[in-house]
Amino acid sequence: MPTLVSVPTLAQAEGSVLPGVPDEYRHYFNGRPPVPFTKRHWEFPGEPASVPLARAFLDTCAATRDSEFRYVFALLGTELATNAIRHSRSGEEGQTFVLRVTRGPNGLTLVCRDSGTPSRAAAGEDGPLSAGALAGDQLTAENGRGLALVDSFASAWGDNGHPSIRKVWFHLAYDLTGSSWPAA
16 A cells, blocks of 8 residues: 655635635634535636645535545545646636535535636647546656646546646545555
8 A cells, every 4th residue: 555645734825825815704714524515616726835724625515524535536546637627728828627526325526617628728738638548557647647647646536628628536445445546
């Protein structure tokens, strides 16, 4: 089983990421067991500075689960958030992306909705991501391994296939069934 790497807590960066969060929603990001919920979502600015806040949101949504589950859920969700910023219109000036978590009886499902194909893709630069087959060596690459991690560690995943408003999702079973995480 892989060794978990310590992830800095939000408290270290609280001053820089929480000012835009209204007081009545700060419990979405505190890392403690959440107020019971079936669905929870948050719209994040499409900028790299949003990634620690997205990680705190994901960690808090999974706070009632064991450390292995919390780690994998936050890792995969952060990968989708980063992809939304780097590979979609969500990363352009003034754009956003949304993370929506649904708690079911067998696991958590995360949907990352971004703003679709970036305008720079029309110029032949970074194109959109796809949910196609992924090569095994992508897991050891320096970058470009986010969807390979999702493919390997999620119980199930996919996307809606729409270039204008893309939704990439994954489901992670509470017992990690269907995930290669325990075997890694």
